Amino acid sequence: MAEPGGHERGQAAVELLAGLPALLAAGLAAFQLLAVGWSLSLADGAAEAGALAAAGGTDPLRAAREALPGWARDRVRVRESGGEVTVELRPPSPLPGLSERLAVTSHAWARPAKAGAAP
Numbered sequence: 001m002a003e004p005g006g007h008e009r010g011q012a013a014v015e016l017l018a019g020l021p022a023l024l025a026a027g028l029a030a031f032q033l034l035a036v037g038w039s040l041s042l043a044d045g046a047a048e049a050g051a052l053a054a055a056g057g058t059d060p061l062r063a064a065r066e067a068l069p070g071w072a073r074d075r076v077r078v079r080e081s082g083g084e085v086t087v088e089l090r091p092p093s094p095l096p097g098l099s100e101r102l103a104v105t106s107h108a109w110a111r112p113a114k115a116g117a118a119p
Contacts, residue, residue: 032093032102039091040104042068043076047108048076050085055110060085075099083112 015044022063050064064078075090087106 017105028094032091032095032098035091035093036102036104039072039089040106042072043087043104043106045087046076046078046089046110047085047087047106050087051083051108051110054080054083054112057088057112084109 046064046067049067050060053063054060060080061078064085065073065076067088068076071092072089075092077088079086086107088103089106090099090103093102
């Protein structure tokens, strides 16, 4: 005689295995969104630090790089022109190649210090 509900034995395990890829994809997407947001916040701070350095008469490129944590310094491109500092930062990513596509950019501007002016 068949056991009542016996044909459903193991169904929960199958459903769990079927749902794991979706759960993993959602976790990776959430991690990537957090990494991009954090990178944008870091780029904003670095651009502001560079603009303030330009206003004070010091090297804005160096100041922007030094405002970043160590892991980000080799993932950044900093440009300065006429007091405007642009910071482009590639966020960390578990998937190779995705970091380039998700790069964030931040701009900050300050009037550059005049040559010979006291800081």
